[in-house]
Amino acid sequence: MKLIASDLQVGYQQTLLLNVDHLSLAEGDSIHLQGANGSGKTSLLKCLAGLQKPLTGQVQLQTDWPTPWYRRNPSLGQVVYLHQSPYLFEGNVRDNLQFAWRLRQAQPHTREQAFTQALDLVGLGGRELESANSLSGGERKRLALARLWVVQPRLMLLDEPLANLDTHSQRLILQAVAQLQANGCGMIITSHQPQGVSELCQSHWHIDNRELRRGDSPTAKVHSLGKNYYG
Numbered sequence: 466m467k468l469i470a471s472d473l474q475v476g477y478q479q480t481l482l483l484n485v486d487h488l489s490l491a492e493g494d495s496i497h498l499q500g501a502n503g504s505g506k507t508s509l510l511k512c513l514a515g516l517q518k519p520l521t522g523q524v525q526l527q528t529d530w531p532t533p534w535y536r537r538n539p540s541l542g543q544v545v546y547l548h549q550s551p552y553l554f555e556g557n558v559r560d561n562l563q564f565a566w567r568l569r570q571a572q573p574h575t576r577e578q579a580f581t582q583a584l585d586l587v588g589l590g591g592r593e594l595e596s597a598n599s600l601s602g603g604e605r606k607r608l609a610l611a612r613l614w615v616v617q618p619r620l621m622l623l624d625e626p627l628a629n630l631d632t633h634s635q636r637l638i639l640q641a642v643a644q645l646q647a648n649g650c651g652m653i654i655t656s657h658q659p660q661g662v663s664e665l666c667q668s669h670w671h672i673d674n675r676e677l678r679r680g681d682s683p684t685a686k687v688h689s690l691g692k693n694y695y696g
């Protein structure tokens with residue numbers, strides 16, 4: 466599975482934030498996306514996730530198998546965007562996982578094990594029945610990641626998952642992300658804190674002067690991105 470974007474212009478009405486000639490995100494890729502505040506990182510991730518329309522250009526999802534007739538949106542449960550301040554559903558912690566489970570194509574008998582694993586991974590084990598609204602900001606982010614882990618997407622777009630977290634929560638989040646990555650999930654992760662994220666990622670992209678560039682070379686404009694491009 467691969468997301469491919471070409472001739473993309475990201476922005477709002479008359480405001481152009483970012484030009485991208487061509488990019489791809491495939492399973493197994495891991496990319497750290499950086500850029501100044503307001504440079505358009507969130508907007509780019511939203512365009513890639515299909516949550517926002519680019520000004521021009523298109524984003525396509527390439528799969529190795531046909532989408533079943535009953536699945537109107539082929540990216541549902543396959544490409545997941547994690548918001549900076551994740552939205553949690555009304556109800557308890559378990560309800561939030563239950564919702565995510567509907568998007569997972571897995572045997573029903575594996576559900577309880579998946580829930581337990583997901584909550585243990587983010588340090589929320591044993592708190593299934595607590596109201597999601599009563600969780601702290603850091604715990605909410607951790608639950609959102611557990612929810613994402615339950616889905617087991619093929620591609621994920623993580624928007625500042627470490628922002629406003631203490632070091633314990635950051636470590637738990639990075640651990641869960643690393644496990645998804647080990648399962649082959651491709652990812653773009655934005656973070657102003659390179660510590661921990663840089664080590665996880667094989668590629669570094671940087672938004673500079675409205676262009677997407679390789680982080681280690683401000684002159685190398687990104688054309689065909691992904692694992693192979695960077696060798």
Ligand SMILES: Nc1ncnc2c1ncn2[C@@H]1O[C@H](COP(=O)(O)OP(=O)(O)OP(=O)(O)O)[C@@H](O)[C@H]1O
Nearest residue numbers: 477480482500501502503504505506507508509625
């Ligand atoms: N719905 C919107 N309508 C108009 N402008 C918007 C909208 N959403 C974001 N913007 C503007 O687009 C610019 C880029 O925002 P975006 O959130 O993509 O940047 P970012 O690189 O993720 O920033 P940060 O590092 O602060 O999270 C900002 O100036 C923002 O005000």
